Structures are given as structure tokens and as C-alpha cells.
Amino acid sequence: MNRTVLITGATRGIGRETVKQLCSQDFTVFATGRDPNLLDQLKETAGCLGEVFDLSDSEAVVSLYETARTSLGRIDVLINNAGFNPGKNPVAEVSAEQMDASYAVNFRASFLLCREALKEMSGRKSGHILNVISTIARTSAPNYSAYCSLKYALHGFTQCLIKEARQVNVKVTGVYPGGTDTDFRPEERPDYMRAESAAKMIVQCIHTPQDVTVHELVYRPMVESNF
Numbered sequence: 001m002n003r004t005v006l007i008t009g010a011t012r013g014i015g016r017e018t019v020k021q022l023c024s025q026d027f028t029v030f031a032t033g034r035d036p037n038l039l040d041q042l043k044e045t046a047g048c049l050g051e052v053f054d055l056s057d058s059e060a061v062v063s064l065y066e067t068a069r070t071s072l073g074r075i076d077v078l079i080n081n082a083g084f085n086p087g088k089n090p091v092a093e094v095s096a097e098q099m100d101a102s103y104a105v106n107f108r109a110s111f112l113l114c115r116e117a118l119k120e121m122s123g124r125k126s127g128h129i130l131n132v133i134s135t136i137a138r139t140s141a142p143n144y145s146a147y148c149s150l151k152y153a154l155h156g157f158t159q160c161l162i163k164e165a166r167q168v169n170v171k172v173t174g175v176y177p178g179g180t181d182t183d184f185r186p187e188e189r190p191d192y193m194r195a196e197s198a199a200k201m202i203v204q205c206i207h208t209p210q211d212v213t214v215h216e217l218v219y220r221p222m223v224e225s226n227f
């Protein structure tokens, strides 16, 4: 059966590869990001729908959900994938602006989209929400507090959502990828997972049999030992 997907952070990295894989299967995808050129390229090559939205704006996030729902007819799968590291610096140097920016994109946008999705999906008593978090929320690292703390917030929220959504037959998965070689980091890391591989894990999780729910999907490159 054809299923519809809304995915954020689709213009690069893990999100872009997830869109390509879903579009080559039986999914109709609404993709979003900020870069209009990258989004246009993706729409053309993968065959997805999509529109540019800046997730740091809470009103834009709510209108993204409505735009995607109108465009797709319904949303069966929501993938909250967008995220960014507002800067690697010691706590003494973290600015309020960095923390606010991390909150807006790494937590609030996903929270708002989950809220909108749950309203829709609970009516149908079906659906799947996947929140892309990080293995950083299973550990910690110096100089990562602005990123790490809001990924922990998303982890905590996802755990609550799993329990609420279960009551209306909606699946929720916290996705915890480890190091992946994408534009997320300034330096190339060929020893890390490829974006295609990280995406493949997400797509496989969407294919979980109907009578199974995956609460946590934790995966890493073999070089990673921070567990």
C-alpha cells in the first residue's frame, strides 16, 4: 500500500538519502529544508514533493505540517530529521543565542510536528513518527552542550510520546545514529557511516511488520566506542 511521508532536513545528508530510498519504493514523500536549489534538485531527481521552510520559526513549522498534509492528503509517516550543531565550545563560552537556536531546531520544531501529527494520526488510529536524535543522547561530550542538551530533551520527549501514542495505535521510534559522514561536520570522516547507510536503517524501520513497534533504533559506525 502506498504510504505518505513528511520528512525534514531533506536537502542534505541522512535526510536526502532517506528521501531517495523512499521515493524508489512505494512511498509519496513531502520533503523540506531551507536551501531552495538543493530542494529543487531533490524534487527533480527523486520525484518527491516539497517546499522550503525554516524550522527555527515556530509558526512556519505548524504551517509546514498543514502544507504537507494538504499536499499529500494525509501523513502516514513523519520523520523529524533536521538538526544542527550550533557550535562546539566550552560551557563558559556558550551564548544564549546558540542555546535558543539549538532549542528551536533540535527540539521545538520536532515537538510541534509530533503534536500536529499525533492530532491527525490519533483520529485514524495509525501512523509512525520517527525522531532522529543521536548517540550523543546516550552519552555526553565536552564542548557539545548546546547540541547535546537539546538532543537529550528530544530523547525525553520521545520517550513520553511513545507512551501516549501507543494508546492510539501510533508507532513512535527514537532514532539514534552515531557518526555519519555528512555536511553536519566540517571535516570529512570516511571512517564514519555513509549517509546512504544511515538512511537505510531508517527506511528498514519504517518497514517494521505491522504488529511490531521499534522504540529505539541505536546504530553506530564500527569505529565509534562512546557507549
Ligand SMILES: NC(=O)c1ccc[n+]([C@@H]2O[C@H](COP(=O)([O-])OP(=O)(O)OC[C@H]3O[C@@H](n4cnc5c(N)ncnc54)[C@H](OP(=O)(O)O)[C@@H]3O)[C@@H](O)[C@H]2O)c1
Pocket (backbone or CB within 6 Å): 008, 009, 010, 011, 012, 013, 014, 015, 032, 033, 034, 035, 036, 038, 053, 054, 055, 056, 081, 082, 083, 084, 105, 132, 133, 134, 135, 136, 176, 177, 178, 179, 180, 181, 182, 183, 184, 185
Ligand atoms: N552526521 C552525524 O554524524 C549525525 C550523528 C547523529 C545524529 N545526527 C542527526 O541526524 C540528523 C541529520 O543530520 P545530517 O548529518 O544528515 O546533517 P546535515 O547533512 O547537516 O543536514 C541537515 C539538514 O537539516 C536541515 N536544517 C538545518 N537547520 C534547519 C532549519 N533551521 N530549518 C530547516 N531545515 C534545517 C538542513 O537544511 P538546509 O541545508 O537546506 O538548511 C539539512 O537538510 C540531524 O538531526 C543530526 O543531528 C547526525
